[in-house]
Amino acid sequence: MARKFLATEVSDLCVGKPPLRWLPATATVADAVAALKRSGDINVSVWNCNHHDVVLCRCIGKICMVDVIDYVCKEDNPFESSLLDLLPKVDDGRIKHLEANSSLLEAIDSILEGAQNLVIPIKTYNQRQQHLITNPSLGTTTALHNGKEYCWLNREDIIRFILNSINVFSPIPTFTIESLNIISNETLTVHYDDPAYSALPLITHSHLNQTSVAVVNQDNTLIGEISPFALSCCDETIISAITTLSAGDLMAYLDSSGPPEDLVHLVKMRLQERNLTGMMDMMDDYYNPLSSSSSSSSDEEFGAWKNGGMGRSYPGRRSEAIVCNPWNTLMAVMVQMIAHRVSYAWVVKEDYGLVGIVTFTEILRQFRSTVGSSNTKVR
Numbered sequence: 001m002a003r004k005f006l007a008t009e010v011s012d013l014c015v016g017k018p019p020l021r022w023l024p025a026t027a028t029v030a031d032a033v034a035a036l037k038r039s040g041d042i043n044v045s046v047w048n049c050n051h052h053d054v055v056l057c058r059c060i061g062k063i064c065m066v067d068v069i070d071y072v073c074k075e076d077n078p079f080e081s082s083l084l085d086l087l088p089k090v091d092d093g094r095i096k097h098l099e100a101n102s103s104l105l106e107a108i109d110s111i112l113e114g115a116q117n118l119v120i121p122i123k124t125y126n127q128r129q130q131h132l133i134t135n136p137s138l139g140t141t142t143a144l145h146n147g148k149e150y151c152w153l154n155r156e157d158i159i160r161f162i163l164n165s166i167n168v169f170s171p172i173p174t175f176t177i178e179s180l181n182i183i184s185n186e187t188l189t190v191h192y193d194d195p196a197y198s199a200l201p202l203i204t205h206s207h208l209n210q211t212s213v214a215v216v217n218q219d220n221t222l223i224g225e226i227s228p229f230a231l232s233c234c235d236e237t238i239i240s241a242i243t244t245l246s247a248g249d250l251m252a253y254l255d256s257s258g259p260p261e262d263l264v265h266l267v268k269m270r271l272q273e274r275n276l277t278g279m280m281d282m283m284d285d286y287y288n289p290l291s292s293s294s295s296s297s298s299d300e301e302f303g304a305w306k307n308g309g310m311g312r313s314y315p316g317r318r319s320e321a322i323v324c325n326p327w328n329t330l331m332a333v334m335v336q337m338i339a340h341r342v343s344y345a346w347v348v349k350e351d352y353g354l355v356g357i358v359t360f361t362e363i364l365r366q367f368r369s370t371v372g373s374s375n376t377k378v379r
Helices: 010-014 030-037 065-074 104-112 126-134 155-163 198-210 228-232 239-242 246-255 259-273 275-286 290-296 296-303 329-339 359-373
Strands: 021-024 044-046 057-064 093-097 116-120 150-152 189-191 213-216 222-226 343-348 354-359
Touching: 010 116, 010 150, 010 155, 021 030, 030 044, 030 065, 057 093, 057 354, 065 239, 104 116, 104 126, 104 155, 155 213, 155 329, 155 359, 189 198, 189 228, 198 213, 198 239, 198 246, 198 354, 213 246, 213 275, 213 354, 222 246, 222 343, 239 246, 239 259, 239 275, 239 329, 246 259, 259 275, 329 343, 354 359
Parallel strands: 021 044, 093 116, 189 213
Antiparallel strands: 044 057, 116 150, 213 222, 343 354
């Protein structure tokens, strides 16, 4: 039964998925930031295209605010830099094209081989295509390549699809995550009082692995997390917060209700002390009432929200960690992760001592093992 289910075409998972918004490879970092603000999306795809030849049209990467944070903070790089500077110099397999008739098993294998997003062609309507091409108010256009639009699938899409037919994998979902041996103790942690800036390499690493950085105390008790997903929901002012705050304060700054006023003042004060005038100007643009009112018309035009580090607020944004216990069943953990829109859950003891982490990747690996080796044909 599992084998037949895994033969499902990936086009079934694309029903209702919106077409990708995109930027050309010639765009700048500033273009990407503006596109993310206008669209409200977490990511924007980057394409290298000859629109007269669909074979030469390829998605070569994706950009989110975490990529911008990492790039700007590392070398104090300018926003006018080429977008290609944010992408890997060689294809690292994080983006992979699949045909619409590819199987779910092929999609899972691609994920397990390192792909984060699978680019799938979807059906389109010519009238709608023309509207999207000629309507600049949409910011980034959707990906139209020789009459085709594309969507992408990720780990969450596949897990959600599996969850709807979870009985085909019975009895695996009823086993505990501990008994399935899918808890990894390779966690990324930072202490509550450490400078947030010191966690930047860990944030970059967790972003690549689609996990998170645990914030712990001296006893390795889980306090919260600094999530790349939460950072991706921010605007560029979050760079100032990372530069000046502790890991614990950054957690509070990332809270979904918005950064506390006292932390905003603290960030501004420390920027001034360090003579970081560029970041100060950026903060003033977002927090100075006179500046905000004088530029409100242009903000409305481009759909940018000026509420300090919350430029693209999202229901899943939070600093509270999603946790489970070793004795929880796989089914319970999957439901929890899907409900909170995360691709991982921290595994803790009763006293919140950190045990490890369980990820969508390891869950997919568990289901993949039910049909044998990767050379097995699924019919």
